[in-house]
Amino acid sequence: MPPLCFWRHDREYHHxxxxxxxxxxxxxxxxxxxxxxxxxxHAGAADKDLGREVAASCANCHxxxxxxxxxxxxxxxxxxGELVRQMRExxxxxxxxxxxxxxxxxxxxxEIESAAAYFAAQKAQ
Amino acid sequence: xxxxxxxxxxxxxxxIAASAVGARGSTPVSKVVVVGGGFGGxxxxxxxxxxxxxxxxxxxxxxxxxxxxxxxxNLVLGGSRQIADLTVPYEGLDKWGVRRITDEAQxxxxxxxxxxxxxxATLPYDRLILSPGVDFIWSAVPSLNNATAQEKVLHAWKAxxxxxxxRRQLEAMPDGGVFVIHVxxxxxRCPPAPYERACQVALYFSTQKKRSKVILLDANEEVQSxxxxxxxxxxxxxxGYVEYRPNSGLTDVDVAxxxxxxxxxxxxxxxxxxxxxxxxxxxxxxxxxxxxxxRFCQVDFLTYESTVQRNIHVLGDAIQPASLMPRxxxxxxxxAKVCAAAVVALLSGGEVNPLPVVANTxxxxxxxxxxxxxxxxxxxxxxxxxMSVVPGSGGLSPAANxxxxxxxxxxxxxxxxxxxx
Numbered sequence: 420m421p422p423l424c425f426w427r428h429d430r431e432y433h434h435x436x437x438x439x440x441x442x443x444x445x446x447x448x449x450x451x452x453x454x455x456x457x458x459x460x461h462a463g464a465a466d467k468d469l470g471r472e473v474a475a476s477c478a479n480c481h482x483x484x485x486x487x488x489x490x491x492x493x494x495x496x497x498x499x500g501e502l503v504r505q506m507r508e509x510x511x512x513x514x515x516x517x518x519x520x521x522x523x524x525x526x527x528x529x530e531i532e533s534a535a536a537y538f539a540a541q542k543a544q
Numbered sequence: 545x546x547x548x549x550x551x552x553x554x555x556x557x558x559x560i561a562a563s564a565v566g567a568r569g570s571t572p573v574s575k576v577v578v579v580g581g582g583f584g585g586x587x588x589x590x591x592x593x594x595x596x597x598x599x600x601x602x603x604x605x606x607x608x609x610x611x612x613x614x615x616x617x618n619l620v621l622g623g624s625r626q627i628a629d630l631t632v633p634y635e636g637l638d639k640w641g642v643r644r645i646t647d648e649a650q651x652x653x654x655x656x657x658x659x660x661x662x663x664x665a666t667l668p669y670d671r672l673i674l675s676p677g678v679d680f681i682w683s684a685v686p687s688l689n690n691a692t693a694q695e696k697v698l699h700a701w702k703a704x705x706x707x708x709x710x711r712r713q714l715e716a717m718p719d720g721g722v723f724v725i726h727v728x729x730x731x732x733r734c735p736p737a738p739y740e741r742a743c744q745v746a747l748y749f750s751t752q753k754k755r756s757k758v759i760l761l762d763a764n765e766e767v768q769s770x771x772x773x774x775x776x777x778x779x780x781x782x783x784g785y786v787e788y789r790p791n792s793g794l795t796d797v798d799v800a801x802x803x804x805x806x807x808x809x810x811x812x813x814x815x816x817x818x819x820x821x822x823x824x825x826x827x828x829x830x831x832x833x834x835x836x837x838x839r840f841c842q843v844d845f846l847t848y849e850s851t852v853q854r855n856i857h858v859l860g861d862a863i864q865p866a867s868l869m870p871r872x873x874x875x876x877x878x879x880a881k882v883c884a885a886a887v888v889a890l891l892s893g894g895e896v897n898p899l900p901v902v903a904n905t906x907x908x909x910x911x912x913x914x915x916x917x918x919x920x921x922x923x924x925x926x927x928x929x930x931m932s933v934v935p936g937s938g939g940l941s942p943a944a945n946x947x948x949x950x951x952x953x954x955x956x957x958x959x960x961x962x963x964x965x
Binding site: 468469471472473475476478479480481482483487488489490491517518520521522524525526530 | 934
């Protein structure tokens with residue numbers, strides 16, 4: 420079994436040399452299990468700190484925790500799937516924008532998922 | 545009213561969080577002192593309060609009684625904003641448990657981990673966050689190296705009294721006069737701002753003083769940001785009002801005659817606005833932390849800890865940023881949140897985010913109602929231990945437009961609230 424911290428901090432663990440060392444020592448069957456756990460970890464809400472921190476980088480324009488005080492849309496309390504879909508559409512150039520296409524291309528899928536989960540969990544205005 | 549009611553409710557939530565912590569272990573265990581209440585320092589103080597839920601004691605040292613925003617301050621020169629519109633009180637930080645002291649940091653003892661204030665108090669810290677902004681290198685403009693000269697030849701590069709005074713000089717200038725702006729060699733605070741300023745002064749001339757003009761003397765070889773957008777404005781809407789002269793390094797000024805002395809030329813002004821070269825604020829330089837060309841502070845981009853002094857972090861315009869990261873209020877706010885998360889993690893036994901991502905957004909006002917943006921996204925690269933622009937991200941507005949003006953205004957309201965609300 421992976422250590423407990425794997426669930427809580429898969430982001431840190433994933434990128435640490437300890438993770439590489441652990442993976443190199445493991446039999447292939449366990450690795451397949453790891454891959455599944457990684458996928459679950461990235462898609463789930465376990466990584467709340469990543470979501471919180473990526474969401475904080477949006478706050479300058481969209482307001483703290485996504486509660487906007489102006490014409491830039493609020494993100495707090497919005498449906499997670501809708502936010503993820505919109506960001507992917509911006510990134511892929513399928514949704515028109517002034518600035519969001521240029522910004523969205525800077526974020527990974529897991530960052531978008533994590534931030535969307537964070538915003539979805541916030542109370543709206 | 546809605547805002548104050550919401551703030552009241554939030555304040556209630558903060559008190560509950562604080563008492564829960566109190567029930568667990570009385571007063572906060574760790575102490576963070578933040579020096580400087582600008583875009584970097586105020587944001588760091590708020591977010592450490594927010595993310596530690598009261599378990600870290602945060603003190604903010606700021607000499608000013610209220611925050612005055614540099615972004616949008618060129619609009620005070622243009623006449624479409626008053627300085628009061630850009631002034632935000634510090635009281636909003638109280639609900640995050642931030643202890644505020646109106647004073648100035650005089651010295652730091654890194655071994656004892658204490659900060660001594662001009663007012664005499666000495667504060668202990670576990671982690672110190674310096675967000676001192678920039679000081680001007682007056683020795684580079686010898687005749688301005690005294691207070692009397694600095695009252696006549698203004699910089700208006702720190703918003704507030706200087707901004708208002710420069711607007712008064714502009715209003716008092718006779719029609720047919722010349723408003724000279726000198727732009728220092730990069731790097732300087734906010735790359736597009738000198739060019740935005742030229743547009744705002746030209747806007748005023750184009751409606752109030754049609755025989756006047758702006759001469760923009762730039763020490764650099766070209767416009768440093770959003771070049772095509774600014775040049776289009778000068779050749780279009782402001783044709784005849786703006787003269788741009790690149791490669792115009794300043795050797796000194798003649799204060800009595802308001803003359804800018806260049807390497808091969810003298811330019812006489814009716815209003816002379818010199819933006820002097822800049823370096824990190826004194827408190828950081830005193831500690832030997834300005835280790836990038838003796839001017840700016842190198843930091844670890846995972847934590848914004850100085851590469852010279854342990855337990856001391858630096859934010860905002862005082863740092864030596866990675867390539868293509870501008871010195872801007874927006875960036876300082878982003879540095880602050882990466883730093884706040886790292887400081888909370890370091891003081892509570894957590895793990896520091898190994899791949900922080902930050903973004904920059906600047907809206908420049910080319911008139912009172914047309915703006916253009918420049919945006920970039922930067923992610924930490926573990927191989928080089930620096931921040932790199934994410935390939936394919938970022939860009940500019942294709943042209944100045946009024947569609948984005950409401951977004952620019954929302955940006956200002958939201959970032960001010962993100963640091964102080």
